[in-house]
Amino acid sequence: MRDKVIVELKNVTKYFERGIIRKRKNYAVIDVSLKIREGDIITLIGESGCGKTTLGRIIAGLIKPSKGTVLWFGKDVWKMKKKEFKKYRPLIQLVHQDPYASLNPARTVYQILAPIVKKYYKPKSAAELEKEVKNVLRYVGLTPPDYFLNKYPHHLSGGMRQRLAFARALIPKPKLIVADEPVSMIDMSLRLSVLALMKKFNEEFGIAFVYISHDIATARYFEDKATLSLMYLGRIVETGPMRDVLRNPMHPYLRAILSATPVPDPRITRHKRKLELKSLEVPREIVMLESCPFSPRCPYSEEICFKQVPPPKEYDGHIVACHLVDKLPKWIPPWQVAV
Amino acid sequence: MVYILRVRNLVMEYAVREGMLRAVNGVSLDVPEGKITALVGESGCGKSSLLDAILRTLPPNGYIRSGEVFFRDINLLKLSEKELRKIRWEKIAVVFQAAQNSFNPVLKIADHIVETYQAHRNDLSKEAIIEKACKLLETVRLDPNQVLDAYPHELSGGMKQRALIALSLILDPELLILDEPTSALDTYTQSVIIDMLKKVHEEKKLTMFLVTHDLPVVAELADYVAVMYGGKIMEVADVETIFYNAKHPYTQLLIKAIPPLIGDLSDRKPIPGNPPSLLNPPSGCVFHPRCPFRKPICDKKVPPFFRVGNNIVACWLYGEE
Numbered sequence: 246m247r248d249k250v251i252v253e254l255k256n257v258t259k260y261f262e263r264g265i266i267r268k269r270k271n272y273a274v275i276d277v278s279l280k281i282r283e284g285d286i287i288t289l290i291g292e293s294g295c296g297k298t299t300l301g302r303i304i305a306g307l308i309k310p311s312k313g314t315v316l317w318f319g320k321d322v323w324k325m326k327k328k329e330f331k332k333y334r335p336l337i338q339l340v341h342q343d344p345y346a347s348l349n350p351a352r353t354v355y356q357i358l359a360p361i362v363k364k365y366y367k368p369k370s371a372a373e374l375e376k377e378v379k380n381v382l383r384y385v386g387l388t389p390p391d392y393f394l395n396k397y398p399h400h401l402s403g404g405m406r407q408r409l410a411f412a413r414a415l416i417p418k419p420k421l422i423v424a425d426e427p428v429s430m431i432d433m434s435l436r437l438s439v440l441a442l443m444k445k446f447n448e449e450f451g452i453a454f455v456y457i458s459h460d461i462a463t464a465r466y467f468e469d470k471a472t473l474s475l476m477y478l479g480r481i482v483e484t485g486p487m488r489d490v491l492r493n494p495m496h497p498y499l500r501a502i503l504s505a506t507p508v509p510d511p512r513i514t515r516h517k518r519k520l521e522l523k524s525l526e527v528p529r530e531i532v533m534l535e536s537c538p539f540s541p542r543c544p545y546s547e548e549i550c551f552k553q554v555p556p557p558k559e560y561d562g563h564i565v566a567c568h569l570v571d572k573l574p575k576w577i578p579p580w581q582v583a584v
Numbered sequence: 585m586v587y588i589l590r591v592r593n594l595v596m597e598y599a600v601r602e603g604m605l606r607a608v609n610g611v612s613l614d615v616p617e618g619k620i621t622a623l624v625g626e627s628g629c630g631k632s633s634l635l636d637a638i639l640r641t642l643p644p645n646g647y648i649r650s651g652e653v654f655f656r657d658i659n660l661l662k663l664s665e666k667e668l669r670k671i672r673w674e675k676i677a678v679v680f681q682a683a684q685n686s687f688n689p690v691l692k693i694a695d696h697i698v699e700t701y702q703a704h705r706n707d708l709s710k711e712a713i714i715e716k717a718c719k720l721l722e723t724v725r726l727d728p729n730q731v732l733d734a735y736p737h738e739l740s741g742g743m744k745q746r747a748l749i750a751l752s753l754i755l756d757p758e759l760l761i762l763d764e765p766t767s768a769l770d771t772y773t774q775s776v777i778i779d780m781l782k783k784v785h786e787e788k789k790l791t792m793f794l795v796t797h798d799l800p801v802v803a804e805l806a807d808y809v810a811v812m813y814g815g816k817i818m819e820v821a822d823v824e825t826i827f828y829n830a831k832h833p834y835t836q837l838l839i840k841a842i843p844p845l846i847g848d849l850s851d852r853k854p855i856p857g858n859p860p861s862l863l864n865p866p867s868g869c870v871f872h873p874r875c876p877f878r879k880p881i882c883d884k885k886v887p888p889f890f891r892v893g894n895n896i897v898a899c900w901l902y903g904e905e
Contacts, residue, residue: 292773465845508847
């Protein structure tokens with residue numbers, strides 16, 4: 246059962262059209278295919294504007310792709326009948342980045358959770374409803390639950406709010422939760438606790454996760470079972486089991502950001518060797534449909550890179566979209582020589 | 585060591601509906617000349633309020649209750665607004681957190697630079713100011729031809745941040761304050777800013793005061809580190825001591841709570857509990873409700889600073905009453 250594919254994306258492209266007279270297409274996601282199986286954790290890494298949030302919303306069935314299909318247990322999401330769609334809808338939940346914006350400020354914790362518990366657990370009495378709400382709160386670590394029931398979101402810290410957002414996502418017993426930068430606004434001292442909560446959902450209920458982030462360091466929390474997919478300008482450029490990918494990253498972009506990420510150790514971080522890129526800026530508003538998206542910044546780029554989109558190739562257990570994958574220098578961790 | 589900025593027992597409060605919120609509660613801090621000092625803390629610990637109090641850029645409901653802030657021998661809190669204006673930007677320049685909001689959207693970058701310069705000095709012609717600006721833009725790895733004639737919205741976030749750093753250097757300040765200079769930027773852009781700050785620091789021996797929540801960035805940039813929690817300074821030491829030999833339980837646990845890119849994950853864990861409410865802070869040491877090593881005295885008396893080796897630490901584990 247574990248291997249059942251929940252969501253499958255086949256050659257999904259999404260563009261947004263701008264302009265009234267001369268329409269221009271802004272590509273957010275280009276030709277992405279991926280499979281999410283039961284209990285998977287997919288970490289979607291990329292910088293701002295690379296299309297990772299759009300891809301997350303396509304996976305969640307919130308945005309209809311311009312091209313390609315999104316399958317839910319083999320069924321095309323956008324061809325479902327209304328009744329089917331209604332059943333499918335709650336089985337994918339979203340948790341947003343900003344728990345200050347995603348919770349209704351005029352409702353108490355109880356008022357936020359009770360209607361959902363009522364709908365999905367169908368309690369027989371008010372007492373039973375309250376008991377269920379308390380169970381959920383206890384489960385996400387908002388204890389003692391009595392203390393929290395009548396609190397408004399503004400009484401809660403960022404970490405508590407995000408727990409509440411996860412509690413809300415948990416009630417419909419989803420198969421998949423798409424979490425978009427769920428810890429980037431949480432206090433440093435509490436980030437790990439929110440990540441641990443996600444891990445608990447995954448281990449105890451088999452809920453699959455799509456964890457969207459710009460930060461490989463937090464994604465690494467799931468390294469023992471996660472898949473890492475790296476996005477660059479709308480495309481997935483490298484994907485594979487996280488441990489393998491981080492042990493031997495191939496795509497020059499991944500190497501560059503790994504070498505540029507500071508680590509909390511002064512001796513190591515000051516001596517690591519950074520892979521310099523040709524250009525500091527991401528080309529704006531240019532989507533390269535006919536060349537490698539990374540070619541203008543890539544320190545290794547050759548003629549072919551500017552002429553063709555690199556097809557994804559399997560290399561050392563992961564899939565890399567780079568023309569030069571066989572020619573790249575061996576990866577030496579930039580922090581390895583440092584003492 | 586010469587200290588360019590000295591803060592003494594600074595207390596700062598906000599008047600809010602629920603009462604007085606003490607965001608800075610008796611902070612003393614020295615910023616040594618020619619070094620990079622980092623002030624680290626989580627959101628809501630009062631680090632931005634401290635910065636605002638130092639520069640006297642508080643919102644209308646913010647009050648400085650007591651304390652002193654010396655820039656060299658000048659007490660900034662005693663200056664008139666007019667005298668203060670001569671120091672701001674000319675002696676102390678600030679790069680604020682959201683670079684995009686620091687520019688006037690209808691002025692070109694060149695106009696910002698010229699206007700800023702002329703507001704303070706009139707010893708250079710417009711051409712000479714632009715020439716100086718070109719050099720600074722090149723230091724921050726921007727192309728002057730492209731940037732000077734651009735409006736702020738035409739630049740990306742990273743470019744704006746770098747343009748702002750160039751603008752902050754136009755009057756050759758003695759102290760550069762950086763408020764979260766790298767948050768909201770992509771990893772690679774962030775590293776470019778860090779490299780550039782290092783370069784500026786080395787070339788000009790410029791004193792920098794970095795306020796951030798990002799410990800990896802501190803590890804990369806700072807010479808000295810002050811750790812702030814609940815409106816108070818918890819620990820001060822040089823950067824290596826902070827990362828390898830921290831004494832305050834909060835510092836130790838905070839370092840263990842960061843998910844790192846490399847190394848073992850098994851000993852990483854979050855700090856139990858939640859950050860304190862500054863409206864009614866815990867009695868005694870502000871960290872005691874979350875501290876695994878607390879003693880009977882911790883919730884009764886505020887710990888003074890003790891010197892332990894290279895560390896200055898406010899914790900009862902290191903001294904008696």
